[in-house]
Amino acid sequence: MSTDSLDVSGISIGILGGTGDQGKGLARRFALAGHTVLIGSRNAGRAREAAESIGPSARGAENAAVAAEADVVIVAIPWEGHRSTLESLRAELAGKIVVDCVNPLGFDKQGAYALAVEEGSAAQQAAAVLPDSRVVAAFHHVSAVLLLDPEVAEIALDVLVLGDDREATETVQALAGRIPGARGIYGGRLRNAHQVEALTANLISINRRYKAHAGFRVTDV
């Protein structure tokens, strides 16, 4: 694919909500792949702690500083704070590729289910709140447990990458490919992000039934 020839090795990656499992797991894998990683949090002290747990190529700071400095910014914050956090970072994120991996899910005794989102999906909400950013949706189905497990050398799955800006989606596809075992596969426009986010509820059901850390591969690609 065209993304194979895209050199993204010099891109610095910021992760908002980088102290949570998903964010920290992605930070860890990108640091292992040689990227400078900036871990963001509302609390700079917690961000620095998370960065120290990852190693010398990671640094921690407040979300706003990370959003301003990083080349590409991954949004890995809880759904509850999604809109307000992004609204507060509009200036810092202007012009940047913003990668939303948030899954708006509810939980009850029967497991997980998709929440209705006014804009259609978390990614579309990000695009609405950040009109000057290049919003891409990706990394929804990557198991935080596997990302954080030092015994797991390869993350053998495909990362569906969605967006309306082809250069931005191809950059994120190439970034996904920096994680050993993973491929970044174009997955459609932002208007089709809801089902990719919501499918995480199905993965949770699959994990429970099969005692697995499931993901997806796209066949015939």
Add this chain to the structure above:
Amino acid sequence: MSTDSLDVSGISIGILGGTGDQGKGLARRFALAGHTVLIGSRNAGRAREAAESIGPSARGAENAAVAAEADVVIVAIPWEGHRSTLESLRAELAGKIVVDCVNPLGFDKQGAYALAVEEGSAAQQAAAVLPDSRVVAAFHHVSAVLLLDPEVAEIALDVLVLGDDREATETVQALAGRIPGARGIYGGRLRNAHQVEALTANLISINRRYKAHAGFRVTDV
């Protein structure tokens, strides 16, 4: 898995909308696997034609006759006629496993997108309309082109099987496994069917971008 030991080889399979590509493709693969297949259509003549194109283990009849006779009934009708067709077959489908594979999608110049469904999904609509049936959702992502291609011996993908009745989902998982290359994987409750149906829009985008007939495999299962 427990479904490996489930003997479903004697089950007859009815397919409502069996003259369409998806229905005929599934009919062909189940006939090849040794099942008696009953192809249903509003038009008995067209149903018989489709059955003849498949071979001696397939028969054609009107939808109501197929719904009454088959052990398990697959719903492969267009979304537009989904509710009214199922309402008209409530008595025939009572007590049976009804497998919904309908994807409520719209199309415009940017491709496919998910339609809003009052009940949440086609499968939940089926369950609402057929309170005495055992509704399962499955076979959404299987390419009709591959199913119908005589040169394709194996359909190498996983069929996500969703439902609230464990015996019914396990039966359908085992039926999916009758297609060489395919596996039936439990994919969650019916309330999480919408995103599985809608994901077909993403597959259409993937197929267009990569010139593929894409499907999904579940990793770590």
